[in-house]
Amino acid sequence: MSVMLQIDGLAKRFGGVKAVDSCSFEVEEGTITALIGPNGSGKTTAFNMITGYLKADEGRLDFRGETVSRPRPAPLYRRGLSRTFQQARIFPELTVEENLVVARGGSWTTMFQRRVSRKDHERAMRMLEEFGLSDLAGLRAADLSYGQRKLLEFASVLMSEPKLVLLDEPTAGVNPVMIDTMERHIRERHAAGTTFLIVEHDMQFVMRLCDPVIVLDRGAPIAMGTPSEIQSDPKVLEAYLGS
Numbered sequence: 001m002s003v004m005l006q007i008d009g010l011a012k013r014f015g016g017v018k019a020v021d022s023c024s025f026e027v028e029e030g031t032i033t034a035l036i037g038p039n040g041s042g043k044t045t046a047f048n049m050i051t052g053y054l055k056a057d058e059g060r061l062d063f064r065g066e067t068v069s070r071p072r073p074a075p076l077y078r079r080g081l082s083r084t085f086q087q088a089r090i091f092p093e094l095t096v097e098e099n100l101v102v103a104r105g106g107s108w109t110t111m112f113q114r115r116v117s118r119k120d121h122e123r124a125m126r127m128l129e130e131f132g133l134s135d136l137a138g139l140r141a142a143d144l145s146y147g148q149r150k151l152l153e154f155a156s157v158l159m160s161e162p163k164l165v166l167l168d169e170p171t172a173g174v175n176p177v178m179i180d181t182m183e184r185h186i187r188e189r190h191a192a193g194t195t196f197l198i199v200e201h202d203m204q205f206v207m208r209l210c211d212p213v214i215v216l217d218r219g220a221p222i223a224m225g226t227p228s229e230i231q232s233d234p235k236v237l238e239a240y241l242g243s
């Protein structure tokens with residue numbers, strides 16, 4: 001298995017707070033890797049640096065065998081790295097279908113002149129079908145339920161056919177049925193060859209879906225292993241109890 005993403009010595013300080021410090025880990029191609037840790041352990045900050053939404057103070061990032069000297073969201077997206085956010089970022093005033101077309105790179109001009117190519121339309125409809133959202137294609141995204149928006153955001157990031165998808169708390173605030181739906185879609189995409197890195201608080205979800213699991217504490221990994229290794233690691237227990 002080859003390394004999809006390698007993080008080396010990543011660091012970020014906010015004033016006197018070391019949010020991420022000497023943080024190194026890798027994500028192997030073909031895995032569903034989890035990044036967990038107590039509140040404030042640096043997961044979001046690390047995610048934001050990896051995806052180019054926040055500039056790192058120090059550290060190196062290699063993606064698909066190449067060093068990314070200045071990570072920025074759009075070039076990374078074009079190279080095959082996409083992400084979701086804790087609060088789903090979708091375009092509320094566009095329809096469900098239009099959200100997918102825009103995610104694919106359809107320009108805004110095209111969108112507003114309502115000149116969606118047939119190919120883009122078909123691709124979007126296939127994705128909606130895969131996600132069971134076909135009936136909602138013409139609905140404004142603003143009118144979707146919270147869980148449906150998260151699902152739409154997930155479907156949108158898949159439109160670029162990414163190699164690596166970073167999911168930021170995919171189950172947060174989502175009902176149990178929707179959690180199962182989310183899990184099923186992650187599994188399906190994983191089986192089709194997509195690699196995942198997931199920040200998630202729902203430990204049951206993590207333990208049944210992810211392998212390996214990386215545990216952050218105070219900005220750096222303290223453990224990495226299979227779910228059962230992580231669950232029986234005294235360092236991990238201590239980090240959670242001490243938080």
Ligand code: ADP
Pocket residue numbers: 014017018019020037038039040041042043044045046
């Ligand atoms: P997690 O996602 O694991 O909960 P975060 O990455 O959000 O952790 O936060 C790590 C640390 O950095 C925390 O102490 C947090 O208060 C601090 N932090 C995060 N973002 C900022 C910011 N924009 N300004 C100041 N401190 C921040």
